Amino acid sequence: MSHALIADLGGTNARFALVPIHQYVPQEVRVLPCKNYDGFFDAAADYVENCSISMDNIDAVVLAIAGPVNQPVIRFSNNSWHFTREEIQAYFGEGKAVSLLNDFDAVGHCLEILSPEDVVVIGDKTWVDLKAPAWVIGAGTGLGVSCVVPQDNGPNMILPGEGGHVDLSSCNELEDDILRFLRARHKRVSAERVLSGMGLENIYEALAFREGIEKRLTAPEIGEALKSGNDPIANAALEQFFVFLGRVIGDLVLSVESRGGVYIAGGIVPRYVNEILNSGFRDAMQEKGRMKEFVSPIPTFVVMSEYPGLMGCACYASYLVSKA
Structure with a gap:
């Protein structure tokens, strides 16, 4: 049986897997x-030396990469790995179909095969136009964003970009204080500075500073504080994280009318589904002044599948082999 070698290469972990062609x-x-x-x-x-399939039975290799892939030398946004397309092709063999995707392009391809059980609806469930554009966004080590345009024939079209690095704006005095605190350190504050593991830490530190406390916790420590329930700054940091997420998603929807929905993946939000359901996320997303009625009907979902990037790679591998 023909297989694909697939990998989701992030800033912290590299996830490798095998999948039979046309299975996901x-x-x-x-x-x-x-x-x-x-x-x-x-x-x-x-991985290859310890998996059950020899390279002779692998017809396609699809890698999802945390960083821009349309570069002569592909570098990762949050670790020191780098390589060229030519090096990847030579390593796996000239006869293999090889494709390199941005990590959130891969998540965009998984929308073709997600089932209703794979997602949790946030807010009122509204009608989804499966032929309309959709956004995928996810916070983990960094912040990934991709715009997905469904196609009648062939794989979804994924519009490339680095949307996690857009400027972050504020809408009230609390957010002004957080941005002022982060500007003193970074000068320019991007969305990723608050919507990532590091970003959650930044929010916590800024809120503590606002209370006259010099304290920074790691993201795992914030998670433990949330479980224990004895740290109000941790609760406030997570709430503000969701509010910032809503603001950024609302801006994306204003940029592209995504009647196909907005899908939230990444390593952070799926851990806190109950919290985001009860947060100010949707209100922040919809607070767009005169454009509130434009943004409000757009459905939002949390992707709960454990490996959406790998699923997207598997989906794309099937197209890649069929085209070969």
């Missing part, structure tokens, strides 16, 4: 910490 459930998934390897090829060799 990743098999033999291994999560390899990027810091344990000098580069991609060391991690790939570790």
Whole structure:
């Protein structure tokens, strides 16, 4: 049976898997910490040498990469790995169909195969136009964004970009204070500065400073504080995280009328589904002045699948082999 080797290469972890062509459930998934390897090829060799399928039975290789892929040298946004397309092709063999996708392009391809059980609706469930554009956004080590345009024939068209690095705006005095605090450190404050693991830490530190406390917790420590329920700053930080997420998503919807919905992936939000359901997320998304009625009908979903990037790679691999 023909297989694809698929990988979702992030800033913290590299997730490798195998999947039979025209199937979409990743098999033999291994999560390899990027810091344990000098580069991609060391991690790939570790996976290939220990998986059950020989390279002779692999017809396609699809890699999802946390960073821009339309560059002569592909570099990761949040780790030191780098390589060229030519190096990837030579490593796996000239006879293999190889494709490199931005990590959130891969999540965009998974929308073709998601089931209703794979998502949680946030806010009122509204009508989704499956032929209309959709946004995918997700906070983890960084902030990924992609715009998905469904096609009648062939894979979804994913519009490339680095939307996680747009400027962040504020809408009230509390947010003014957070941005002022972060500007003193970073000069320019992008959306990723608040919508990522590091971003949650930044929000916590800024809110603590506002209370006259010099304190910064790591994202896992904030998670533990949220579980214990004895740290009001942690609760306020998560709430503000969701509010900022709503503001950024509302801006995306104003940029492209995404009647296909907005899908929230990444490593953070799926951990806190109950919290986002009870947060000011939707209100912040819809607070667009005269354009509120334009934004309000757009449905939003949390993607709960464990490996949406790998699923998107598997979906794209099937198109890649069919085209070959």
